[in-house]
Amino acid sequence: MKLLSGQDYLKSEALSIDIRSKESFMDGYIKGSIYIGNDIALIKKYIKDLFIRNKNIIFITDETSISILQDIKEALLYDREIEYIDYAIVEELLYTKYGDMVIPIEADELLMDMNFDKNLIVIDCQSNIEFEQKHIQSAINIPLSELLDSSLFYQIEDKHNVYVYCDNEYRALVATTIFKQKGIHNIHFVENTLEEIAAIKNMPVVEKKESLN
Helix, strand or coil, rough: EEEEEEEHHHHHCEEEECCCCHHHHHEEEEEEEEEECCCCCHHHHHCCCCCCCCCCCCECCCCCCCHHHHHHHHCCCCCCEEECCCCCHCCCHHCCCCEEECEEEEEHHHHHHHHHCCEEEEECCHHHHHHEEEECCCCCCCCHCCCCHHHHCCCCCCCCCEEEECHHHHHHHHHHHHHHHHCCCCEEEECHHHHHHCCCCCEEEECCCCCCC
């Protein structure tokens, strides 16, 4: 494993992957990085096929995640030398122009904005099959597995206020950081599961009815 200096990190064109805890990440993260967290089970379930295997990656770590770097590398099917920056460098960069934040909102705030904001777009990051089963009415389905394809973002313009949700908060947060990494910054992370969203009174949710046959 290779620990990079802050200067080496900033010079690199590698993809930055943030494997810190969600709590640390939500306090601030390095602009342009993509959050995947450090839960190996979630990474294996949702993220392992997301990144190109031979893509250069720099891991952004904290005290906890640095100890499981090798496990995360294997979960991502990453076959190159591990390069990373540690907690001290992350903290240093967060208080410069390289620091950024994700804006979380609750589902009831989303509903309020849906009623008044004409430039609002809701993005659902479930798989196509999951989306057919249940989704917010008028939401645009862009599965997490396809989000690295920038050509799918043609429907989003600078005037739009983008709200991202999924069936669970983890996928929604990963998706939000990918959008930001692709240059879409007027974006909000809906910090609720789809079940919680659907439970909000007057939330327009479409649900597929089970066939009786």
